[in-house]
Amino acid sequence: MPHERVSRGSGYQGARSPSPNQRQAYTLSSNSRAARTPSPNRRKSARSPSPTRKAANSSKSQVHRSEAMSFSTTRNGVHSPTQIRKAERSKSPARNGFHSLPARKPKSKGPYTLERFAMMNFSVKPAKRPTVATKSGSNTGSIWQHTTEPIQKPLLQHLLRDQQLSSRACSAFKAIMKYMGDYPTKKTNLQGTQMTDKIFTDALRLDGLKDEIYCQIIKQLTNNTLNVSEERGWELMWLATGLFSPSDTLQPELGKFLRLAHHTLAEDCQRRLLAVSQLTQQRKYPPHWVEVETIQHHYTQIFHFIFLPDDKSNASFQVSSTMTVGDLCKSIANRLGLKSNKGFGLFLIMASRIIAMHEESDFFFDALRRQIDWEQEGIKSAKSEESDMPVLAYQMFFLRKIWTDVVPGDDVQADTVFHYHQELPKFLRGYYSCPPEDAAKLAALQFRARYGNDKTEMQNIAKRLSDFLPEDLVKSRSVDDWKRAIISAYNQPWITSMTKDAAKVAFLKIMYRWPTFGSSFFEAAKVTGSDNTEDVLLAINKHGILIIDAQSKEVQKTFPYSEIQGWAGSGQSDFFLTVGNESKGAMKLHFKTKLGYKMDDLLTSYVRYMQKRPSSGQHSNNNKTL
Known part of the structure; x- marks a missing residue:
C-alpha cells in the first residue's frame, strides 16, 4: 500500500476509529491481504x-x-558440532539480561522469526518439534509465534527477576490480544486510546518493558493466519516504532523481522524506527488518538488542523510521531512565508482554557497528551476501567506570543495574518488608551482593511460604530460627530489608495507608538488592604509588567523584568508578584485574578526570551518560585 495522504479536520473533529466489523471489511477488501492468505x-x-x-x-x-x-556422540575425544554449539551457548555471557546467539544464515528467505532468539532469551524455551495449527488458526507449542492464549510469564527470561515487570508484561500481552481481536473484549474498548494506553504506557516509563512489547508484537505477527488479527498487529508495530527503540541486543532481530516481512507497513515501520533511534530523547506518553486513528484508517501520514487568527489561512499541517513543538512551529512559519518563527507559539484551547505549549523541545503529541490527560483527570467520573473516556474537544492555534521584536512593516505577512488580527480585538475591548486624534483614523483603516474599495457599507457606519471603536470611545462623542470624523479620515488620499493589507499595516503602525502595543491584558483586582481591592488591568509586554487604571487606561506603574524577583499563584484566584531592586528593596504585590496560570506562562516565556538576548538590557536571573 503506497503512502496515502489524509486531510483531517481540526484535531478534535476527526472520525472515530472504525468498528471491528468495519475494520474487518477494510482488511478483506485488500487484494494484497487476500493474496497472502x-x-x-x-x-x-x-x-x-x-x-x-x-x-x-x-x-x-x-x-x-x-x-x-550417532553424529552427536563423542568420537576419539572429539565433540560433534552439535555439542560444540551447545557449549558455546552455555559459555556466552548474558549482556543486559540477554544471551547472544552464534551467527547463522537463515535457512530460507521467508519471514524472519524470533525462534533462535527465543532459545536463549525467552522464559519458556521453544518447542523442539514443529507446531500444529488449531482450527482457530493459532499455533500451539511455540512461544515465539502467534497464540490465542494469554501468557502466564513474560516472554523475556530476565524479567522474571522483577515481579512488577512480570505482572505488567502479562497485562500488556492481554491488551495486545484484545486490540488484535485474539481475546474477547467490548467493542467500545477498541475506540480511542484506551487499549493502546494499556499496551504502551508502562513500557514508556519502564525501560525493561520496551523489548518485551516488541517481542510480544512480533510473536503475535509470526505465523498469524487470522487476517484481521494480523492487520491490527501491524497497526501496533507502526505505533511502537514511533515511540521508542529496542535495546542494542534486540535491534538486529527487529530489523530483520521488518526487512523480511511481507506487509505494506513494514517499510514505513523501518523508517519510523530509524527516526526514533536517532533522537536524543524518546516519547514519554502513549500515542495520541490522532496517531491511533490515522493508522486504523490505513494512512501513514499524519495531518493536524491548525487555526490562525485571520480565519482565512487555517489549514492542515503534516506532523509526525517524532516532531517537536518547535519543529511544528518552524514548519508552519515556513509554509506561511514568515521571516522567522521566533516569538510564535502553539496554543491549545480546551475546556474554556487557553494553554500555551511553551516547551519547544517537547514532542508535539506528548504535549497534547499531557494537557488532555490532565483535563480528563478533572472530569473523570466513577466509570469502570473498561469504559471508554470521551475524547475532549480542542482547537490548536498558532499565534504571536512574544512581541519584543515586532516592528510593523518589517514582515507584512506576519502583520496581515497575525499581528493585525491579534491586536484588533484588544483595541475593540477598550484595553488601550487611544488618543482622540487616532480613533477616527483607526476606524477608517479597519473599514478599508475589511471592504477595500467598496464604500456601500459606509452609509451604515453610524449604526455600526461599535464594530470599529471601543464602547468607551463611542460614548465620548455623538454619533454624527463620529460619522463625520470617520468619513473624513477615510476619504484622505493616503487611505483611499491603500490595499486591504496596506491598511492593516498602517493600523499597526499607529498603535506601535503606544506604550502598551503588543501587550497581553489581564483583568484583576489589586489588594490594597485586608478587605480593600482596586480594579486594575495588568499588561505583560516587552517592557515588563504594567499596572493600568481600569477606567482611564492610563499606566500607573511599570516594573521592568530586571526588577521582577518572582511570582506565584495561590489557590484559584490569588496571584503574588515580588518586585524591587537593591536600592529600593523588595515589595510583594497581591492581585485577585482567575488568569494567574496564563500570567505565569507568559512571564516565564518573556524572561526566557530576555535571557537569550543579553543586548536588550533586560537581564533577569530571577526565580519565579516565591
Missing part, C-alpha cells in the same frame, strides 16, 4: 499429509534421528 482447503492440505506421505515422512524422520544420535 491461503484458502482453508489449502491450509488443511498443507498441514495434513496423506497416509502415504505420513509413512514416508515417518521413515525419513527415523533415519534422521538415528543419524543425529
